[in-house]
Amino acid sequence: MKARIVVRLRPGILDPQGTTIRRALEGLGFPEVRDMRVGKVLDLTLDETDAGRARQRLDEMCRKLLANPVIEDYTCEVVEGDDGRRAS
Amino acid sequence: MRFGVVIFPGTWSDMDFHHVISQVLHQPVEYVWHRDTDVERFDCLVLPGGFSYGDYLRAGAVAGRSPIVEALPGFVARGGLVLGSCNGFQILCEAGLLPGTLLRNECLQFRCQWTHVAVEQTESPFTRGLRRGQVLKMPIAHGEGRYHAEPALLRQLRERDQIVFRYATEAGEITAGANPNGSIWNIAGVSNEEGTVVGLMPHPERAAETTVGSTDGLLLFHSLLGSLVENGSVLGR
Numbered sequence: 001m002k003a004r005i006v007v008r009l010r011p012g013i014l015d016p017q018g019t020t021i022r023r024a025l026e027g028l029g030f031p032e033v034r035d036m037r038v039g040k041v042l043d044l045t046l047d048e049t050d051a052g053r054a055r056q057r058l059d060e061m062c063r064k065l066l067a068n069p070v071i072e073d074y075t076c077e078v079v080e081g082d083d084g085r086r087a088s
Numbered sequence: 089m090r091f092g093v094v095i096f097p098g099t100w101s102d103m104d105f106h107h108v109i110s111q112v113l114h115q116p117v118e119y120v121w122h123r124d125t126d127v128e129r130f131d132c133l134v135l136p137g138g139f140s141y142g143d144y145l146r147a148g149a150v151a152g153r154s155p156i157v158e159a160l161p162g163f164v165a166r167g168g169l170v171l172g173s174c175n176g177f178q179i180l181c182e183a184g185l186l187p188g189t190l191l192r193n194e195c196l197q198f199r200c201q202w203t204h205v206a207v208e209q210t211e212s213p214f215t216r217g218l219r220r221g222q223v224l225k226m227p228i229a230h231g232e233g234r235y236h237a238e239p240a241l242l243r244q245l246r247e248r249d250q251i252v253f254r255y256a257t258e259a260g261e262i263t264a265g266a267n268p269n270g271s272i273w274n275i276a277g278v279s280n281e282e283g284t285v286v287g288l289m290p291h292p293e294r295a296a297e298t299t300v301g302s303t304d305g306l307l308l309f310h311s312l313l314g315s316l317v318e319n320g321s322v323l324g325r
Binding site for chain 2 (some may be wrong): 066
């Protein structure tokens with residue numbers, strides 16, 4: 001089973017990296033980018049067949065290690081089952 | 089006072105601390121590998137600076153879940169003292185032993201420079217020998233030293249006197265210009281409520297000999313040693 005976790009800075013946390021990249025885009029001729037914030041994508045392959053159980057465990061992984069709750073939010077998505085079907 | 093200097097994969101200020109503690113302060117000191125949880129024999133554990141686990145995921149994130157760090161709450165509850173510098177501070181915050189978190193420097197530069205910090209709190213064994221407002225000159229070397237705490241937490245830290253050091257000018261003024269990394273309220277170091285765990289971004293071990301240009305870092309250790317009482321325990325807050 002594959003899962004994708006997206007870790008993002010919580011709203012209100014200053015993201016100078018995002019600002020810098022936005023300015024670089026502006027310099028390259030893309031002035032329409034008003035705001036940018038940089039996050040992380042974590043792709044996992046799990047030995048699990050039950051999507052519900054997987055999501056519960058992923059949630060726990062995020063709370064214990066993958067996201068710092070002081071400054072980060074996260075979303076978990078189970079991407080596909082072992083048989084290739086999208087698990088939802 | 090028996091010191092333990094903790095080493096994680098990627099730690100690099102362990103030798104500097106060991107040198108200062110053994111050669112300058114002449115105290116018993118041992119290196120402790122991060123997997124070793126048998127720390128009863130120590131009075132104070134030091135978490136030095138470096139790039140533990142390459143700062144992967146977040147600085148201090150992986151080290152913060154290490155066996156020795158998981159043993160720290162018990163160590164502290166039994167009267168142990170903990171000092172974390174730079175990566176050590178990041179690790180203590182990641183482990184929840186200290187409040188708040190350290191983020192990428194606002195300027196996005198790695199700042200390797202002298203700083204001055206003003207002492208905000210003198211209740212901890214690490215600061216008891218200092219004066220409020222005293223200025224210490226110590227170097228920093230970090231890319232992720234911006235201290236962050238939500239407004240409610242910041243209020244709590246101020247009320248409970250947990251803010252230990254703030255970046256300041258040489259004259260002791262808290263200014264934006266003296267803040268090298270954008271830390272909220274110029275915070276350079278904090279403690280737990282009891283004052284027995286202290287974390288700071290500057291490097292006291294690199295300001296402990298006249299040849300390097302400052303001995304202000306020694307004052308934290310002098311304060312610590314001066315807090316010892318006759319039965320070998322340490323004066324509480």
